[in-house]
Amino acid sequence: APPQFEPVVDSTADVDTSDGLVIDGERVADAALFDAAVEEGRLSLYSGYVENSEKEVIKVFEEDTGITVDLVRLVPNRLSERVLSEQGAGRLGADVVRTSDFDIASRMRDAGVFQSHRVSAYDDLDDSVRYFDGEFYRVFNPLYTFAYNTALVEPAEAPTSWHDLTDPRWSGRLGITQVGAGGSSLTLNRFQEEELGPDFLPALAEQDPRIFDSSSAALESLARGEIPVATAVVSSVNIAASKNAPVNFVIPDEGMAAYDYFVGMTDSAVNTAAAELFLEWNLSKRGQDVFRQIGEFPARGDVEPPEILAQQLPTADSGKIVRIDPEVLIAAAEGDQRRWNGLFGYLG
Amino acid sequence: MRTLVRRLRQGAPTGVLLVVLGIFVVLPMLFIALAAFSDDVPRPGSIGLDSLSLDNFAIVGSAEALGALGNSVLIAALASVFAMAIGCGLAFLAARADVPGRRFLYFVGIAPMFLPSLVGALAWSLLGSPATGFLNLMFQSVGLDVTLNIYSMPGLIMVLALYYAPYAFLLVHGALSLMNPDLEEAAFVHGGTRRRTLSWVTFPLALPAILGSGVLIFALTMENFPVAQVIGNPGQVETLPSFIYRLMNASPSRGTEAAAVAITLTAVLLIVTALQQRAVMRRKFTTGTGKGVKTKLVSLGRWRWPLFIAALVYFLLAVVLPIGALLISALQSSPYVSSLGQLTEPGALSFYMIGQLILSPDFLQSAGNSAVTAVLAALLGTAVSFVVAYTVYRTNSAGRRVLEFVAMAPLAVPAIVLGLGLLWTWLVIPLPVYGTVFVLVIAFMAVFLPQGYRGVTSSILQVDRDLEDSAVLLGARRAKAVSWVTLPLMRVGMVSTVLLLLMLCMRELSAALFLFTSDTRLLSILIFDNYDNGAMQGAASVSLLYCVIILIIALLAKSFGAKTVDGAR
């Protein structure tokens, strides 16, 4: 018998393609663009986004438009290496690139990877969403918080704030991800430094946490109950829980860190119409809703924050969703890393 | 002048080979080297010598790097010793001893290869994690007060030893099955005890294979990333590969420094290789002579059963338990298990996911890609290895030592770094292979050239030259002589090499990471992505299916070369 898995994304929608692409009443593309895109039929996406989540996104997109997406998925660092190399050789195979990390996106931009495309909602978008005249857009933000194993920790006993983690109760029972693991870790680190005060990290280090190289490894351990509490990303926890992992996340009192995901159309795009349509769709309410269901925080301010695992996430203006300004992040990165490594006695 | 012409002519085959290997192997490594000496990553489009510096090497001297290096050397050394002991012992049993179930032991020897070290490591973390490991749960349920902690230096060494023993097994098995028993019998008759005979004749004669696989295992365990990541990392055991990985993964990426560390590693490993090469070149190890190869089984006497049982224990540790753990985790509906009893509850296990997976186009496509790539790369790789080994050990052409060095060089570069070099190379080379399966085939050939080369040399060294020369004298062209005499005699070794490469290619991830496209995704990428997403269950399921596929291919391959070299009857 199939185990009872909740589908993460509910893709039912009212799609009308009689005149352009209209979904649930929202006009995602006009007829000219949509027809051209359908004509092209497929597009190539290089993505640094979590594999399973990206696949959910693609699935819905394909259902809505009938356009096939060819996915090449790599973790953001390697993605950037590959994109930059292919770009350098003039053989970039992607129509659209999605990556986390402003630093990576802007280095790609410097290498001439992107071409600007103004989505139809361009003017309504926040400046923290659209960049460089539409060369790339921030589409959503994964939320970095901590989670616990529900089989080991009663919800009532679960820590509710970041500072709870420094309670002796959790000494030796925490899992965290090392600071060098990518933009997400840096963001969380900056968040902790800025929002929790300079004493937080030293206190956390005192707890002798188990340090993982990637957040997925930490989540894996958490699900298997090797550690009861670990830092984790909301969408990952959501997906794990949907597969019956006994995990849940916490919305800490002090809020959580939100890091960025960007998407842009490449300069060498072959399937331009399909690529444009993909951008439009990503930034449409429909697209944003999909991300929301996965557990990401949508970039468009006019989309409700998600309700995940029966917890309603706070809104952007609640102050609990802390997005660090890319410039700040980049500027602080080196010092942060050094401090973190020093505190946790970590090589690297 | 004339001698010069002759020199050139003699050197010609080597020259061609050097060019081929140059493109396959040297060019990617040159890119890495360039990166190591540059301020900026020298990607296509921005390759140049203008930003040369030695700054990157500062990191090599850092306390962190040295600490990681120390750990790595210690771990690699110990793991190699254990892996060699297991591998050589098994090879001896399977090739030359009268143990019960010899054919089964051959399977035992190669079976752990079906598990990529990543999967093996995951499986062992399922089995031996102190909190929820199945073994610990089992100990608990029978009231034993022991806690196995796989997340430790010994645990890391054990897992590495378990999963690298097959390398030694395959190489040494090939060499041992060619051995002329007269040589052993002579020792036996002259008063040597059984054990003495083994240590004086049998194993020293397999020395090229043993040393070869030793160097190989040392290098590979030294740069093994998945095990270090899965087992070492939770235990806070710092190693060089995780160090390099962190450099590559840092944001912003510190690729040039990673390259510098890799280059240093290369230098260290080249020295090891050179020492090994000297040992092998100095002596002759020919045993399969024209006076007959009558492979005979060594009688073990009362050690038959104890040794067989020892082999079974290895099988249990390396294959049965891990597969069991994977199976449970692939089938269980919740990743969390607090006691073994929980698994027997209705609905706790289900084949649904695996069924889904088998039918998913993703899986089918990647399985197909993996199989095609692996088979092609294994066959071509073995062929290239043979040509190189033949040139090095059977001709006098100038530059054959260089050739050997080049062939062994990829060993010294962590695959993840080499993958980058390969990416740059094949982007720059104006051949329409980038983005196709062929680029993967080429990449795998390059990455596994050392393994293939070692596998072939360990056998080629055992076949008496006179055997081949006589065919040439009797009117055959050299190629014919090789295919009629040398290759058939080396069959066991060659089949072993093909198998080895096949399995390595099936599992290889790092080298493919930068080169695959949506059409050419491989199973290994599927596994890694699953793991990377924290989808342990998916990883376990794919791994299991992957093991089945590999098993099928391996059995097919084995059946092509099933007969051992005991003469036509």
Added chain:
Amino acid sequence: MKVQLENITLAYGGAVAVDDLDITVEDGESVVLLGKSGCGKTSTMRCVAGLETPTRGRITIGDTVVFDAERGVEVPPNRRNVGMVFQSYAVWPHRTIFQNVAFPLRQQKLPKDEIRQRVTETLEIVGLAEFADRGASLLSGGQMQRVALARSLVMRPSVLLLDEPLSNLDARLRDRLRLELREIQQRLNLTCVYVTHDQSEALALADRIALMQGGRIVQIDRPERIYENPCSASIADFLGVSNVFPCVPRGTADGGELFGLTGHDVEVLAQNVPGDLDSPQACIRPEDVRLSGEPLRDGNDWLGRVEVVAYQGASVRYRVALKGGPELDAVVGKGSAPLLTVGAEVWASAAPSAVQVLPSEVRT
């Protein structure tokens, strides 16, 4: 030490290589095994050494039963104290000559000095002292063979098995080593079993010669006796009696018995003919045939024509086509007669005492 093989049978797969063989080699005795290629000599030795497991029979060395198929006794080779020089040399290619030769002594855990001394001594005997530190694979065929010999000699086993140990050496060296071997064997009172195809070697080394045919011993005796009284024509033939002719008895005549050569008009007079023969064969050694211008009239005289002249160093070998008879081989000492040329007419003579009439095969 006495070596005794009783009813030994050895089969490789289906093919029987040693067939119900019995032989006893006395303590300190040297027995040469002679026999056609493939008759089972090596196989027999391998049984004694313990390298093959016979299907039947018993092997005793000294007072110890080292193998008994019935009682399931099988002492491993290294505990039999048997040395063996392999026909294929089996020199360890990855060791130096010194290491090769020192091996058996190391096994006996002798002190280093003694090992060095004894190895050097032995290497001197075989003429390889200067090569001691050379890798054993960098040697010529004969040199390897000598290493194999030295390795077994140095061991001083109680039984020494030598499988054509000198076949690839030149005559002088072979001569010398043969004497050395004999000397060592007698001095140490070694029990030796020796395979050689060289007749003079067999004669020089053997206390007794054992003739093997098809996996069994067909005759075993002192060299001169076996040489002079072979049991059968095929043994005689094997021992170099090239003149073997089937014949039929024609009754007794003056000075012996008369036989007619089958298919020819020629008759031959023989002495000491055993009665009751199956298919009798007349055997005449080439050395016993004398060639001269006129008949010698001491028994057999045949007229013939020289067909082939072969120079053999100290002697000359002729093939003479007898008038109305077969071709006859004759070996004549170089000094004892003038050289004949092809086509010359000669009288070939043989004393009746030199003609043996034998059954073609031994009955078993």
Added chain:
Amino acid sequence: MKVQLENITLAYGGAVAVDDLDITVEDGESVVLLGKSGCGKTSTMRCVAGLETPTRGRITIGDTVVFDAERGVEVPPNRRNVGMVFQSYAVWPHRTIFQNVAFPLRQQKLPKDEIRQRVTETLEIVGLAEFADRGASLLSGGQMQRVALARSLVMRPSVLLLDEPLSNLDARLRDRLRLELREIQQRLNLTCVYVTHDQSEALALADRIALMQGGRIVQIDRPERIYENPCSASIADFLGVSNVFPCVPRGTADGGELFGLTGHDVEVLAQNVPGDLDSPQACIRPEDVRLSGEPLRDGNDWLGRVEVVAYQGASVRYRVALKGGPELDAVVGKGSAPLLTVGAEVWASAAPSAVQVLPSEVRT
């Protein structure tokens, strides 16, 4: 086809195995290479076959220069049409005998029927017809050697190199194969180079014998001539002249020249002494020594005592200690004299014409 080696030098690593060697083998000629173990015979053959690359010199087969160090010519072995029987047999263990022997014919792309027929024929010659389908590693040593021989014979190369092809065969078989070989060689007008340590083999097979010492040819000549006129005492010694004594000239005497044996009181009378010798050696063949009760008075008569008696089949070998002189070997035909016993007093005699005084080594 004529084979010509000029100034061939071959070194393994540092060690010189063949040293500035010159030899010409005429078309259809059969030359036997004789020499001590390790003197470079195999190496020389390997150079001809093209298996080793000499450092210097030139090799011509027929009209083709197949190797020339100076001009950088090197024809690969398979294009030289040279057959070789390896000292190590080099039988392919993973093939049947038939496959082993058929290989060269397959290479020549002959029709199947002809291959089968020729292979069967050749296997019959070497006596292995019944084993045709046996795996080649399941053979006795002698059988393997015969496979190696058959494989080269069936090929009918223009030059055939045979490296002790019969060393592991019994005397009869060896005799037979030797004759077959000679017959085939003459019938096909094969050019042959043959290594053997068996003197009678050398004599039976050779048109000329080439004597090799330390990597060079020191004498090459017709068998009887080389046998009767060795260039040096060491060659004589090698050819079985066991009586070699250093001596000093004592002037001319009646019937020859007189020499005193160094270190002894005994003098020896010799004829045909070349002038101007370095360290002259008196050489007397054992067969030329006669033993009798009284002095023969035809040149040299020495009184002595029999020390060793060795039975050699057709002859007896004595070692006689001369009074005031060295030990002298004598070989006496079995029939020609009564047997002497150890301790007997005898006169040993040798005709001055049978005494050769030679330099100890050839000057090169």
